[in-house]
Amino acid sequence: MQMTAGGIRVAVLTVSDTRTEVTDKGGPLVRELAQEAGMEITASVIVKDEPEAIRSAVAEWMTHEEVDIIITTGGTGIARRDVTIEAVRPMLNKELDGFGELFRFLSYEEIGTRAILSRALGGSIGDKAVFVLPGSPGAVRLAMEKLIIPEAEHITKELTKHRQPRT
Known part of the structure; x- marks a missing residue:
C-alpha cells in the first residue's frame, strides 16, 4: 500500500559519533521512505x-520556511553518549506522548521485550513537527511507515492552521 504525504518538506538529522555519509543507514532510509511518500527533502x-550540535541543527531548521517536519535518527539509546532525546525534548512546545507509546508498542510486536530500550520522541516546536527516532533501519522503517507518513499531512495541517498570512 503506497501512502502519500505530498508537499510535506522534511529535514533529516543523523546523530552519531561513528556514522559518515558512507556508513549512515538511518538517514538515507528516512529520505528514501519520505520521498517515496511524496515528501520533499x-x-x-x-x-x-553532542547536545549543542543537535540543538543547533534543530534550531537552524526552525527558522526555515521550507521545513515542515524535522526527523532525527540515532543517539536515542541508553549509552552515556546517546543524548538526542535529552537535547531535543526541552526544545519542544508540545510533546506527542502517543508517538513514543505507539512506537514502543509496535516495536514490542516486532522485537519483543527488547522494545524497552526503544526511545523515541515526537512533538512540535512552533509550527513544525519533530520526530526523534533510533538509528536502526528497522526502527526507522517502522516509525516512518506506520506512524509518521500516515499522519504527516494531518500533523502539518494542525500545526499550521493558525499561521498568520504574510502581508
Missing part, C-alpha cells in the same frame, strides 16, 4: 552525539 546533515 530540503536538508540533511550528520552531527556528533
Whole structure:
C-alpha cells in the first residue's frame, strides 16, 4: 500500500559519533521512505552525539520556511553518549506522548521485550513537527511507515492552521 504525504518538506538529522555519509543507514532510509511518500527533502546533515550540535541543527531548521517536519535518527539509546532525546525534548512546545507509546508498542510486536530500550520522541516546536527516532533501519522503517507518513499531512495541517498570512 503506497501512502502519500505530498508537499510535506522534511529535514533529516543523523546523530552519531561513528556514522559518515558512507556508513549512515538511518538517514538515507528516512529520505528514501519520505520521498517515496511524496515528501520533499530540503536538508540533511550528520552531527556528533553532542547536545549543542543537535540543538543547533534543530534550531537552524526552525527558522526555515521550507521545513515542515524535522526527523532525527540515532543517539536515542541508553549509552552515556546517546543524548538526542535529552537535547531535543526541552526544545519542544508540545510533546506527542502517543508517538513514543505507539512506537514502543509496535516495536514490542516486532522485537519483543527488547522494545524497552526503544526511545523515541515526537512533538512540535512552533509550527513544525519533530520526530526523534533510533538509528536502526528497522526502527526507522517502522516509525516512518506506520506512524509518521500516515499522519504527516494531518500533523502539518494542525500545526499550521493558525499561521498568520504574510502581508
